[in-house]
Amino acid sequence: MLSKHPLELPQLRKFSKEEVAEALRLSIIAELDAISLYLQLARYSDDEKVRKVFEDIAREEKTHVGEFLALLKNLDPEQVAELKAGAEEVRELTGVSVPGDDPPAQETIKEDETLKKLSAKAREIIDSSRRLRKVLEVVHVGRGVEAFPLEEVSAEEVIKSRISKMVLLSELSTQFSIKVRILDYWIKTGIQPDLAPLVLASTKLAFAEDKIILEGDLERGWPGLLTCKMSIKGELSDWSVPGNPVADISRAVKRLIDEAVPPPYVLLVSPARYADLLKYTEKAGVMELERVKALVHEVVQTPLLSDEDVLVISVNKYMIDLVVGADTVLDYLGPSADEHLYRLWETLALRIKNPKAIIHLTKK
Numbered sequence: 001m002l003s004k005h006p007l008e009l010p011q012l013r014k015f016s017k018e019e020v021a022e023a024l025r026l027s028i029i030a031e032l033d034a035i036s037l038y039l040q041l042a043r044y045s046d047d048e049k050v051r052k053v054f055e056d057i058a059r060e061e062k063t064h065v066g067e068f069l070a071l072l073k074n075l076d077p078e079q080v081a082e083l084k085a086g087a088e089e090v091r092e093l094t095g096v097s098v099p100g101d102d103p104p105a106q107e108t109i110k111e112d113e114t115l116k117k118l119s120a121k122a123r124e125i126i127d128s129s130r131r132l133r134k135v136l137e138v139v140h141v142g143r144g145v146e147a148f149p150l151e152e153v154s155a156e157e158v159i160k161s162r163i164s165k166m167v168l169l170s171e172l173s174t175q176f177s178i179k180v181r182i183l184d185y186w187i188k189t190g191i192q193p194d195l196a197p198l199v200l201a202s203t204k205l206a207f208a209e210d211k212i213i214l215e216g217d218l219e220r221g222w223p224g225l226l227t228c229k230m231s232i233k234g235e236l237s238d239w240s241v242p243g244n245p246v247a248d249i250s251r252a253v254k255r256l257i258d259e260a261v262p263p264p265y266v267l268l269v270s271p272a273r274y275a276d277l278l279k280y281t282e283k284a285g286v287m288e289l290e291r292v293k294a295l296v297h298e299v300v301q302t303p304l305l306s307d308e309d310v311l312v313i314s315v316n317k318y319m320i321d322l323v324v325g326a327d328t329v330l331d332y333l334g335p336s337a338d339e340h341l342y343r344l345w346e347t348l349a350l351r352i353k354n355p356k357a358i359i360h361l362t363k364k
Contacts, residue, residue, distance in 0.1 A: 129206035137317035173345035230355030264297035319357035
């Protein structure tokens, strides 16, 4: 008899999709073993009533095999292809034709479409909630990539690569659940319900992405825009005084030009500092924001920046870019009590190729 050792089961978490598939395979093996046992017991039983009971139970176990196999086919497309290839090989060798699978039930089709709709909704919310990815050059390397090369340049008398290393991609994830009855209602009626858990989880992942771009992941070997030690540091003046924001940003842009850092330049500020830019200057008669926009390509406000920090960066792809592996992936983890559990995740790393492309202004 075969079973899963309890020490091999995951602790304090639900099965992943791959682990669910493995559990289904083990269940099929156990059911086949049970069928063999009951049929053997039936053959060795002289009592007809007892024999009928064993044979009836064996038939029930065969039904269970079909149920587990149907679930496995839904989770593992590769398994479906292997089963079809095996059936074709049997047909070629023996001439025995295996009946094809029944067409998928309408319910199953709708459930698959529901997962696609949830994934599309999550991506829509995350795209609208992101702040920093929108202004950075994004390099998509695909799901499964764990690391990507980075070459930092040195702008000395002879310009050359100073450091060449591999940057490990960091994983961000969040889980959420939706009531079974809510999805059943969606499948039956086609009316999209309130998906508050998905909305909150998507927003949380978007904020986590912005945060790691700013702070980096030093454990994985890469700094963020705020934590880059080699960036150029400067003093932030009092922006409540008219003209000071423009003066600070103009000095930062001049420093980038002096360091031969190419545009476009982007200003990153907190909501409070952004509010300072909405004030009108008495002499010019225009908002500080309009004057600042004449110096930089874009102004981005993010609540993840403190009021004491302002960043002026070059988003030229040869200076800084964002490497993305798995991009906003939604996985179905399986049922949990009266809910369906999902995991939303992505992998990424910020590559700062030239630290001098970052001007970090702070209050002293």
